[in-house]
Structures are given as C-alpha cells and as structure tokens.
Amino acid sequence: MRLANGTRVVEAGETVVVPAGTVHRFEPVDAEGWAFMSEFVLRDGETRPTDQLVARAIERLAGRQTLRSDAEELASECGVSAGHLARTFRAVTGTGLHNFHVLMVLQKAKALLRGGAPLAAAALDSGFYDQAHLSREFVRTYGFTPGAFQSAWLG
Secondary structure, three states, X not given: OEEOOEEOOXXXXXXXXXXXXXXXXXXXXXXXXXXXXXXXXXXXOOOOHHHHHHHXXXXXXXXXXXXXXXXHHHHHHHOOOHHHHHHHHHHHHOOOXXXXXXXXXXXXXXXXHHOOOOHHHHHHHHOOOOHXXXXXXXXXXXXXXXXXXXXXXXX
C-alpha cells in the first residue's frame, strides 16, 4: 500500500485502517496478482453529508401533493445541482428520485386502500393523477391491481 509518507506491505488477510481523507493506493508487489476489499465505516453517531442531503430530499418528496418529482426544483430546494442530487440519491438509496417518490406514494395509497377508501379517492389523495395512473404503477410495482390488494386486505 502506498501512502504519502511511504509504503507498507500488507499481508494476505490483514486488516488495514486508513483514516478518512488519507490519500493511498494499492499496488501489486508480485506476479501472482492480488485483490482487496474496502469497507467504509462511520464512527458512532457520525452521519455523512450525503445522508443528510438524501434525508432532505425525501422529506421534500413526502410533502408533495402530487407525483411530480421535478429533480431541478427539488435540487434547488436542497441547495445543490440536479445532477449532484440525482447521483447522490441513487448511490445512497439504490434507486432514482422518481422511482423512490413513486414507492412513497404507493405506500400512502396502500394505507388508504387498507382503510377502505374507494380506488379513485386513494389515487387522488395519495398523489396520482387518476385511478388508472395508480393502477398502472401498482401493477408495475407489485404485479397485481390495487382492487385485488384491497379485496385481499379487507377480505
């Protein structure tokens, strides 16, 4: 392992802790090849700025009355560029802004359906454009219709 102040030979199976911000690089020392695994760990109670950004974005998505995700507007509300927000959001959550927003709205619709709300009301109250929009997203995500979900839930 090469560090700014020199090199260190790391043996197979050895764990090396490299403090955050320390510039380093791994280099092979023989013809046998080599491999390593990195694990990034936060100190207790420490949060990453990316986690805080994603939390702000989720909070703002949750407060929206419609399914309009609008990455530019959301990024502006969070004080970053749309590209930075999109990349960070995907890296932290594993999905894009709009897909995450759809899942949030679907959860709200499911709660309304479990409470016995009519399909059209559940669609509009959760942020979908209409009942057909809710049905398309529901089937795409879960593989069955919101009516089938509600019938199974209410029995």
